[in-house]
Amino acid sequence: MQSFTEENYLKTIYNLASKQQGEVSTNALAEMTATKAASVTDMLRKLADKELIHYKKYQGVRLTEEGERLALQIIRRHRLWEVFLVQKLGFGWDEVHDMAEELEHIRSEELVVRLDTFLGHPQFDPHGDPIPTPTGQMPEMGYRKLSDAEAGEAVCLRAVMEHSTEFLQHLNHSSLTLGSIVTVSEINAFDKSVLVQIGNDRTVFVSYEVAKNLLVS
Ligand SMILES: [Zn+2]
Known part of the structure; x- marks a missing residue:
């Protein structure tokens, strides 16, 4: 099982990789996570040991199939929670991101399934981002x-x-x-x-x- 920090790394690597083509650099990760390059390297080693990323020192990082599957699950939970917070609890779209950053780490699959059903299987979060499907497909929007x-x-x-x-x-x-x-x-x-x-x-x-x-x- 992954720690919160490990989950956040997987998500960050996924996001960086989808913005640019190819591998994600350690520097870009250090910048995004606001941590020292040395601690980033430690974390990358851990994730590589768990076979969640492909990583060689001084080279970029890439998610393995399993790493990508986990990243998409985290993103799916994050976005579903944002929908819940805005639609059901009445928060503004400017208030929910930080709360969803915490809620996304609750792993119960049953909870996610029921949340999704409760919300009527939404396709987009309040910021217009597509919600990955239950099977882990990220819809391509072409915006x-x-x-x-x-x-x-x-x-x-x-x-x-x-x-x-x-x-x-x-x-x-x-x-x-x-x-x-x-x-x-x-x-x-x-x-x-x-x-x-x-x-x-x-x-x-x-x-x-x-x-x-x-x-x-
Ligand atoms: Zn968010």
């Missing part, structure tokens, strides 16, 4: 970043890449909600910030930093 949209394009806001409370509250204040259709009315040539129109009358300024953390289709 792109708002910062890659072109002037004149109408797109639907689908998901966020940044889950911090500050970021989500900023979206709340700007009336940028998932599911809304926005039209890119102007892209600033200098700093790549965009002006988007929501509905007929509202124009919202979106900085480049925000636009590249918003996924659209």
Whole structure:
């Protein structure tokens, strides 16, 4: 059985690997987990002993099939709990990530099955992220970043890449909600910030930093 920290590593390796192609570097892991490279190396050795990752010193890290299966289970639990917290307990989408970080480590399979049924088998979490299937498939959404949209394009806001409370509250204040259709009315040539129109009358300024953390289709 894995410790919380080991589970968090598996999840982090999975997330880093899906953002970039190929292997995950020890440095990237140290940065993501805010730990010293030496402690990262220790942890990687442990995970390699358990055959959850492929790891050779000075080379990248890759999840084994079993490691990926576990990572997807953790992500599935995390996202289901977020749905529960928002839909059933009335928390805001900006409040649930940290709680789900703890709840995701409860391993009871029966609990997850009942939670999923109770929620009506949701496909997305409150941040628009797809929930891995019970058999461990991660749905491929093919979203792109708002910062890659072109002037004149109408797109639907689908998901966020940044889950911090500050970021989500900023979206709340700007009336940028998932599911809304926005039209890119102007892209600033200098700093790549965009002006988007929501509905007929509202124009919202979106900085480049925000636009590249918003996924659209
Ligand atoms: Zn989350």
